[in-house]
Amino acid sequence: MDKILIIEDSRAQAEYLKSILTADYEVTICLTGEEGFRKAKGEAFSLIFLDIILPDVDGFTLLRRFQDTALTRRTPVILVSGLSDVQHEEKGLTLGAVDYITKPFSPITVRARANIHIKLHHYQMQFMQMATVDQLTGVANRRRYEDESILKWREATRLKLFLSVCMFDIDKFKVYNDTFGHPAGDKVIAAVARTASAFLQRSTDFFGRYGGEEFVAILIGNEARAAFDFLKSIRQAVEDLHIPHAPSVSPWVTISIGGVTLLPKDGDSYEYYLEIADNMLYKAKHSGRNMVVWSDSGREEWLEEGREKQLHSPAVQA
Numbered sequence: 001m002d003k004i005l006i007i008e009d010s011r012a013q014a015e016y017l018k019s020i021l022t023a024d025y026e027v028t029i030c031l032t033g034e035e036g037f038r039k040a041k042g043e044a045f046s047l048i049f050l051d052i053i054l055p056d057v058d059g060f061t062l063l064r065r066f067q068d069t070a071l072t073r074r075t076p077v078i079l080v081s082g083l084s085d086v087q088h089e090e091k092g093l094t095l096g097a098v099d100y101i102t103k104p105f106s107p108i109t110v111r112a113r114a115n116i117h118i119k120l121h122h123y124q125m126q127f128m129q130m131a132t133v134d135q136l137t138g139v140a141n142r143r144r145y146e147d148e149s150i151l152k153w154r155e156a157t158r159l160k161l162f163l164s165v166c167m168f169d170i171d172k173f174k175v176y177n178d179t180f181g182h183p184a185g186d187k188v189i190a191a192v193a194r195t196a197s198a199f200l201q202r203s204t205d206f207f208g209r210y211g212g213e214e215f216v217a218i219l220i221g222n223e224a225r226a227a228f229d230f231l232k233s234i235r236q237a238v239e240d241l242h243i244p245h246a247p248s249v250s251p252w253v254t255i256s257i258g259g260v261t262l263l264p265k266d267g268d269s270y271e272y273y274l275e276i277a278d279n280m281l282y283k284a285k286h287s288g289r290n291m292v293v294w295s296d297s298g299r300e301e302w303l304e305e306g307r308e309k310q311l312h313s314p315a316v317q318a
Contacts, residue, residue, distance in 0.1 A: 001026045002046040002118050007036030007062070008080065009054050013103065017049060017080075020107045021114060033057035037065060040072045041203075046118045048077045050097075052088060060095060067096045068158070070151035071203055074124065076117045136186055137193035140208030145216055148206045149270060152218050157264045161220050164227040165273050166259035167281040168196065168215035171289040172249045179246040188253055189213055192238055199234050217259075224261035224296035231257050231292045232304055239290065254290035256281060262297040 004025045008014035011031060018027045028043075030036035033054040040048060048066070052059035059079060066072040078099040079092040089100040098117050101109065132144035140148070156163035170176070170192055177185040189209075196215060200207040204220040219227055235257055243253040258280025260273050276295050283303070284293040291304040 003028065003043060004114065005030065005036065005040055005043075005045045005048045007031075007033060007048065007054065007059075008051040010051075013051075013105075017105060017110065020105065020110045024111070025114070025118075031055075033059070033062045037062060037072075040066065040075065041069065045075055046121050047114055048072075048075055049080050050077050051080045052092070053081075060091060063092065063095045063097060068151070068154050070148060070155060073151060074121075074128070076121050078113060078117065134193075134209040137190050137209055139193045139197050139215075140206065142209065142211060145206070145208040145210065148208070149218060149274075152204075152206060152220060153264060153270045156220050157266060157268075160263065162223050162227075162261055163264050164217075164219040164222055164224070164259055164261040165270075165277040166217040166219070166227075166231055166257055167210070167274075167277045168192075168217070168255050168257050169281055169285065170213040171254045171256055171285070172245065173213040175246050175249050176253065185213075188243060191241060191243060192253075192255060195237050195241060196234050199230070199237070222261065224294065224300075225302075227259060227261050228292060228294040228302050228304075231259060231294070235290065235292055235304075250290070256284035256289050257292045258282065258284050258294075259292070260295040260297065 002025050004021055004027045006014050006017055006027060006029045008017065008029070009031055014029045014031070018029060021027050028039060030039050033056050050059050050062060054062070063077055063079070066075065066077060076098040077096065078101060079097045080101055080103065081088055082103045084102045092100055099113055101113060132141055133139070134141040152163065170188065173185065176188060193209065193215065196217070197207045200217055206218040208216055210216040222230060235255055238255045239252055241253065245251065245253050258277050260276040260280060262273055280293040280295050280301070284291050287293065287303060293304070294302045
């Protein structure tokens with residue numbers, strides 16, 4: 001059953017709206033904007049009814065926050081108002097709302113609008129799934145990554161949360177392809193993707209194929225040391241698949257990982273830190289492969305090499 005979120009400060013109005021919809025949908029009510037925002041980020045809703053006037057934040061501001069947050073950006077929002085105001089309606093639609101209804105509610109209109117926008121949402125999500133999924137691996141493709149990196153950067157900046165950018169690469173993959181053939185190489189790429197994505201299941205995580213045998217991950221909320229340790233477990237899991245590599249290279253297929261953790265702020269550049277992550281990957285490849293090299297905002301570096309050691313002369317300075 002599809003879920004609908006109602007953000008409305010009048011409990012009587014919210015309960016009435018819920019009574020219109022509850023026969024066909026699972027309906028949740030929030031009486032403040034902040035409560036509604038937290039709820040919208042924590043669950044997958046197919047539609048949000050949002051009152052323009054709320055006690056703690058106006059609906060337009062909350063609508064902007066929905067649009068800037070990866071987890072709510074594509075959830076359709078119908079604005080609700082007690083006024084039939086063309087300017088309010090125009091502003092709401094410009095900010096990304098899909099519709100605008102006025103009080104008092106017409107049950108027929110509410111049910112019809114909910115039905116059509118939920119159907120359109122499902123069509124959109126199906127299309128997005130087809131357009132943004134890498135066909136070989138089933139994980140997000142480069143196009144999806146470009147969108148998600150912007151959204152997650154904005155979210156981490158606004159919420160003042162740590163953000164980690166990670167680059168993965170399959171070690172000596174060209175040699176593997178030359179030895180076993182491209183069909184076997186495709187299976188290796190898919191196996192690495194399945195293994196890594198199984199670890200990156202939180203709603204705040206992102207994992208996708210960057211291109212060829214390279215992957216990219218974005219984590220929100222992990223401090224540098226925790227992110228470093230977490231990525232080591234992914235590297236080990238790939239090695240533990242025990243996929244035979246070319247005898248001249250190593251016993252098993254392995255990956256190298258480079259990453260950086262930072263607390264982003266206004267004025268920082270995501271591309272700059274992506275370059276640091278790429279440099280950490282380069283260092284991992286040239287320090288023996290099958291390891292994780294990590295940067296704490298460019299100030300310190302940790303290298304996994306049998307036993308961990310801190311590098312005191314980072315290649316890139318923040």
